[in-house]
Amino acid sequence: MMRAMVLDYQDDPNARQAEFQYTLGPDLLIAPIYQESNRDDLTATRSLYLPEGTWWDFWTDERRTGRQTLAVEAPIDSLPLLVRGGAILVYGEPVRRASQPQNRLELHLYAGGNGTLDYYEDDGRTQAYRTGERAITSFHLEDTGEGLSLNISPTNGTFNGQSAELDLTLVVHGMPKARSATINGQSVPLRPFDGKPSLAIIHPRNTTLQITIR
Structure with a gap:
C-alpha cells in the first residue's frame, strides 16, 4: 500500500x-x-x-x-x-493465471535490520478462502551483527492443490563476502546469484527451518 x-x-x-x-x-x-x-x-x-x-x-x-x-x-x-535493511522481498515465477501454483520463490534478504514476512496462499480459483482454506508461511529475518539469521515456520493452514513443500532460493544483499551457511545446524554451500551469495533450499511445509548466513 x-x-x-x-x-x-x-x-x-x-x-x-x-x-x-x-x-x-x-x-x-x-x-x-x-x-x-x-x-x-x-x-x-x-x-x-x-x-x-x-x-x-x-x-x-x-x-x-x-x-x-x-x-x-x-x-x-x-x-x-x-x-x-531487514526486508524480505519475494519474487515469484511468471504465471498466466492466478490459479497457477507459486511454489518456487526467490526470497531477497537485505542485511542491516530485522523484518518479517507472512507469505499467503490459496487455490487462486474459488472463494474457499472465506471458509478457511488458505495458508500462511511466516519468515523472520534478523541481522545478528555477525550475519543473518532466517527462521521459517511451518505453514499454517491448507487449501486444495497445496504443494507439500516450497522450493526457495535465498539471495543475500549487503553481504558480498558471505562464505558459509547452515540449515538447522548443518553446513550447506553458498552459490553466486547475479554476483550475490545465494542458497537453494526445500522447505517441507510441516517443519521449522533455522538458517544462518555468515
Missing part, C-alpha cells in the same frame, strides 16, 4: 516535509521524478530523505544510512528506489 512518509515515521519531523516520496509496504521507499531533466542523457537529479535505519539502493545494492537527505540520480529507465 502506498503511504505518505509521515504515516510511517510520525516522530520524524523531516518525514513530514518529504512530500514527493512515499513508502510502498513496510520495506520500499520510492521517490518519483516529477521535474524534467535538462541533461542530454535525460538523467534526472532530485533530493531524497531517508528516515532512520539502513537502506539499500534497489538497483546497485549501495548502502545508505538513514536520517539524512541525499541528492540522487535517476536514469531515464529507472527511478530512485530504496529497500529497508
Whole structure:
C-alpha cells in the first residue's frame, strides 16, 4: 500500500516535509521524478530523505544510512528506489493465471535490520478462502551483527492443490563476502546469484527451518 512518509515515521519531523516520496509496504521507499531533466542523457537529479535505519539502493545494492537527505540520480529507465535493511522481498515465477501454483520463490534478504514476512496462499480459483482454506508461511529475518539469521515456520493452514513443500532460493544483499551457511545446524554451500551469495533450499511445509548466513 502506498503511504505518505509521515504515516510511517510520525516522530520524524523531516518525514513530514518529504512530500514527493512515499513508502510502498513496510520495506520500499520510492521517490518519483516529477521535474524534467535538462541533461542530454535525460538523467534526472532530485533530493531524497531517508528516515532512520539502513537502506539499500534497489538497483546497485549501495548502502545508505538513514536520517539524512541525499541528492540522487535517476536514469531515464529507472527511478530512485530504496529497500529497508531487514526486508524480505519475494519474487515469484511468471504465471498466466492466478490459479497457477507459486511454489518456487526467490526470497531477497537485505542485511542491516530485522523484518518479517507472512507469505499467503490459496487455490487462486474459488472463494474457499472465506471458509478457511488458505495458508500462511511466516519468515523472520534478523541481522545478528555477525550475519543473518532466517527462521521459517511451518505453514499454517491448507487449501486444495497445496504443494507439500516450497522450493526457495535465498539471495543475500549487503553481504558480498558471505562464505558459509547452515540449515538447522548443518553446513550447506553458498552459490553466486547475479554476483550475490545465494542458497537453494526445500522447505517441507510441516517443519521449522533455522538458517544462518555468515
